[in-house]
Amino acid sequence: xxxxxxxxxxxxxxxxxxxxxxxxxxxxxxxxxxxxxxxxxxxxxxxxxxxxxxxxxxxxxxxxxxxxxxxxxxxxxxxxxxxxxxxxxxxxxxxxxxxxxxxxxxxxxxxxxxxxxxxxxxxxxxxxxxxxxxxxxxxxxxxxxxxxxxxxxxxxxxxxxxxxxxxxxxxxxxxxxxxxxxxxxxxxxxxxxxxxxxxxxxxxxxxxxxxxxxxxxxxxxxxxxxxxxxxxxxxxxxxxxxxxxxxxxxxxxxxxxxxxxxxxxxxxxxxxxxxxxxxxxxxxxxxxxxxxxxxxxxxxxxxxxxxxxxxxxxxxxxxxxxxxxxxxxxxxxxxxxxxxxxxxxxxxxxxxxxxxxxxxxxxxxxxxxxxxxxxxxxxxxxxxxxxxxxxxxxxxxxxxxxxxxxxxxxxxxxxxxxxxxxxxxxxxxxxxxxxxxxxxxxxxxxxxxxxxxxxxxxxxxxxxxxxxxxxxxxxxxxxxxxxxxxxxxxxxxxxxxxxxxxxxxxxxxxxxxxxxxxx
Amino acid sequence: xxxxxxxxxxxxxxxxxxxxxxxxxxxxxxxxxxxxxxxxxxxxxxxxxxxxxxxxxxxxxxxxxxxxxxxxxxxxxxx
Numbered sequence: 001x002x003x004x005x006x007x008x009x010x011x012x013x014x015x016x017x018x019x020x021x022x023x024x025x026x027x028x029x030x031x032x033x034x035x036x037x038x039x040x041x042x043x044x045x046x047x048x049x050x051x052x053x054x055x056x057x058x059x060x061x062x063x064x065x066x067x068x069x070x071x072x073x074x075x076x077x078x079x080x081x082x083x084x085x086x087x088x089x090x091x092x093x094x095x096x097x098x099x100x101x102x103x104x105x106x107x108x109x110x111x112x113x114x115x116x117x118x119x120x121x122x123x124x125x126x127x128x129x130x131x132x133x134x135x136x137x138x139x140x141x142x143x144x145x146x147x148x149x150x151x152x153x154x155x156x157x158x159x160x161x162x163x164x165x166x167x168x169x170x171x172x173x174x175x176x177x178x179x180x181x182x183x184x185x186x187x188x189x190x191x192x193x194x195x196x197x198x199x200x201x202x203x204x205x206x207x208x209x210x211x212x213x214x215x216x217x218x219x220x221x222x223x224x225x226x227x228x229x230x231x232x233x234x235x236x237x238x239x240x241x242x243x244x245x246x247x248x249x250x251x252x253x254x255x256x257x258x259x260x261x262x263x264x265x266x267x268x269x270x271x272x273x274x275x276x277x278x279x280x281x282x283x284x285x286x287x288x289x290x291x292x293x294x295x296x297x298x299x300x301x302x303x304x305x306x307x308x309x310x311x312x313x314x315x316x317x318x319x320x321x322x323x324x325x326x327x328x329x330x331x332x333x334x335x336x337x338x339x340x341x342x343x344x345x346x347x348x349x350x351x352x353x354x355x356x357x358x359x360x361x362x363x364x365x366x367x368x369x370x371x372x373x374x375x376x377x378x379x380x381x382x383x384x385x386x387x388x389x390x391x392x393x394x395x396x397x398x399x400x401x402x403x404x405x406x407x408x409x410x411x412x413x414x415x416x417x418x419x420x421x422x423x424x425x426x427x428x429x430x431x432x433x434x435x436x437x438x439x440x441x442x443x444x445x446x447x448x449x450x451x452x453x454x455x456x457x458x459x460x461x462x463x464x465x466x467x468x469x470x471x472x473x474x475x476x477x478x479x480x481x482x483x484x485x486x487x488x489x490x491x492x493x494x495x496x497x498x499x500x501x502x503x504x505x506x507x508x509x510x511x512x513x514x515x516x517x518x519x
Numbered sequence: 520x521x522x523x524x525x526x527x528x529x530x531x532x533x534x535x536x537x538x539x540x541x542x543x544x545x546x547x548x549x550x551x552x553x554x555x556x557x558x559x560x561x562x563x564x565x566x567x568x569x570x571x572x573x574x575x576x577x578x579x580x581x582x583x584x585x586x587x588x589x590x591x592x593x594x595x596x597x598x
Contacts, residue, residue: 014560017533150575151559157567 001026004171005051007035010059011152018164025053025171032152039073042080053085053174055128055167059154060091060108067111071118078124083408087170089130090115095139123385124407126335128170133162136325169330175403176392179308179331180282182224183273185291186235186242186264189312190218190254196237200245205252216320218253220328225258229332230280230348232261234272234289236296239264260348269296270303280348281456283395283494288331290323350429351457367461370427374463376470379420379437384409387420387437390453395494397459397501399452399487409439417441418450421474423467425458432458436467442479447472447519449487452498464501472519486516522569522595526588529564533557545584565591 004025006015011032019027028049030038035056038046046054054077058070074086091108112131119125134142142159155163172178187194191214192204204211225231231254235242242264246256256262261279263272269291277284288308291297297309308331313322354370379387388406395401404412412418423436436454440447449471454464475482489498491512499512507515527541534552547553553561562578565571565587571594573581581587 011556013556014563017560146572146575147559147563150578151556153559153563157563 002053002175003028003049003051004053004055004167005030005038005046005049006055006057007038007046008057008059009033009035009062010057010148010154012057012155012160012163014153014155014157014160015164018160019167021164023164023168023171036069036073039077046077047080050081051084053087053171055087055089057089057128057130057163058091060093060111063091067114071114074125075122078122082124082411083405085124085126085174085405085407087126087128087167087174088115088119089128092131092134092139094143124405126170126174128166130163130166133166137162169333170335172330173333173335176389178333179229179288180286181230181232181260181276181280181288182221182327182332183232183234183276183287183289184221185289185293185296186233186237186245188292189235189290190214190221191245191249191252192316195241195245200241200249203245203249205249207251210316211251213316213319215251215253217323220320220323222253222258224328224332225345227332227334230345231259232263232276232280233259234263234269234276234291236266236269237264258345260345261352268299268303270300273300273304273307279352281351281396281459288327290327346430347432347457350432353429354427370429370461372461372463372466373426374466374470375424375426376421376467376474378474379413379422381410383422383434384413384420386434387422387439390434390437390455391451394453394455395492396456397454397464397498398495399449399489399498401490401492401495402451404439404451412439417443419474419478421471423454423463423470425463436463438467438471440471440475442475442482445479445481445483447475447479447482447485449485452487459497465505468505476519482519484516485519486514489513489515522592523588525568526565526584526591529561529568530584533561533564541584543583543585547582561587569595571595 002025004019005028006012007030013029016027016029019025028045028051030046035058038044041047056070070088074088078084091111093108115127119127137159142156142162143154144156147153147156184190187196192210193202195203205214206212207215221231233242243256246252261276263276265272273287273289274284277287284304285306288310289300290310290312291300292312294312297312300307301309310326313319384406387409388404391402391404391409409420413420418439418441421438421440422434425432425435432455435458437451438449438453439451440449442448454467472485487502487507489502489509489512491499502509502515505517507517509515527538530536530541530545531538534550534557536550547558558578558581562573562581566573569591571591573590577590581590
């Protein structure tokens with residue numbers, strides 16, 4: 001269980017209950033206004049607790065100091081505990097102060113700007129955009145001075161729930177626990193009307209009136225693809241009717257190209273969704289399905305309980321804002337982008353192409369024909385972010401399921417003698433970027449594999465064997481007397497194929513945990 | 520009755536005790552967790568759930584379940 005410590009300069013104790021309700025962190029709440037001493041005193045309970053994450057909320061009204069003090073304290077803690085990640089709330093002052101209209105120079109804005117640049121310069125510092133929550137829900141609905149004067153609490157009950165939800169969302173996002181694919185219905189979801197009845201010319205989809213809602217919705221969906229998320233269609237229509245809309249209706253923002261896979265037919269949606277998951281080689285728990293029909297949503301939910309199926313807004317004018325608040329924030333957010341993200345749709349599409357070729361020819365011919373080229377090399381610092389991303393997101397081909405953050409990897413490689421090795425993949429369809437990585441140690445004539453993972457996108461093409469062979473070569477160069485290779489396998493419901501791989505490569509194990517073989 | 524059930528579930532939520540344990544015997548000086556912070560958490564939750572507001576003076580004397588219930592019923596009655 002991950003550990004979360006909470007520090008504040010006011011009493012935010014009721015947050016504890018809210019966090020316990022819907023998340024599974026071991027919690028530590030520092031005493032009232034103890035944030036600074038907890039961070040600076042090496043003997044404090046915070047150091048004892050040794051959290052994976054620290055959340056800091058400082059109330060701007062009560063924070064009378066220079067914001068640099070906060071940064072200094074956090075830096076101090078980070079020096080002692082470099083892998084801990086910080087989530088710091090930005091500052092909001094009450095929207096009523098004694099000042100002249102012309103000045104309107106608010107301290108919280110200056111604070112927030114410094115916080116943004118601080119977070120940009122430090123990879124373990126993330127911002128919780130509390131200001132956004134206050135704008136969204138309104139200051140007076142979140143704060144009540146009564147509790148402040150009675151017990152040093154500023155928030156109302158509802159504000160604690162809002163804050164807890166946001167903390168959960170951002171922490172999930174920091175750990176890469178986000179969804180990968182958004183599956184969309186068509187009629188009355190992507191456009192207004194039913195194409196089978198209204199025809200492609202008769203749909204509600206223009207810049208004016210109700211049609212604008214669907215255009216805006218499509219624009220938002222398009223933005224998701226630039227963040228590295230992937231789209232699919234699952235809809236009950238005649239495929240030719242639907243394709244006609246994409247081909248002929250000039251108002252469409254999304255093109256057929258934006259979807260990696262399309263299931264436009266009259267079979268049940270749950271069957272189609274299962275096929276989508278199989279084709280893309282990902283779990284149902286990586287998908288979100290949006291459909292305006294309550295009946296279809298119920299059916300799909302009943303068949304596929306692990307699938308996320310958000311309720312569709314009954315007031316259609318709320319569609320764009322609902323989408324951002326109820327779908328994007330909880331399921332499709334990113335703390336930052338990597339190079340591979342921009343190209344996600346193309347990657348998945350190439351994969352679907354390869355899948356279809358695989359069915360046509362024999363496997364060996366298919367592989368030869370693909371003309372796979374791997375580039376296996378020792379990773380330098382600029383690559384650690386991608387290595388961390390792989391370690392957090394890979395579930396199937398993952399030897400030990402150890403999840404590392406960027407700074408943990410940096411620490412391991414710079415200080416603890418680990419070597420990170422990455423594997424980039426290219427074939428005749430294009431480059432997939434870095435698809436695999438391993439963290440190894442060379443000790444006592446042994447090559448110890450701490451982590452070994454390969455993205456599910458390239459599985460089933462013998463990349464695993466080729467990658468391992470290249471790792472051995474690198475190890476041999478570094479330590480020629482290396483005799484044995486050892487890997488610690490952690491079996492889960494999803495990573496059975498790693499075991500098959502180890503056995504295929506002649507590793508031997510007595511306990512199904514430690515696998516070894518001679519080099 | 521409906522108010523009472525709702526209030527009981529607020530107590531359950533705030534203090535983590537089963538509904539069956541909430542009643543006339545639920546008092547501030549005997550219930551663990553109903554300290555000054557517990558008092559605030561309780562009032563915050565009641566105010567949110569029933570959309571009412573207690574004054575500082577009222578809050579100070581709401582020291583057992585019945586007192587909270589009666590004060591609440593008076594507030595809801597006044598509407």
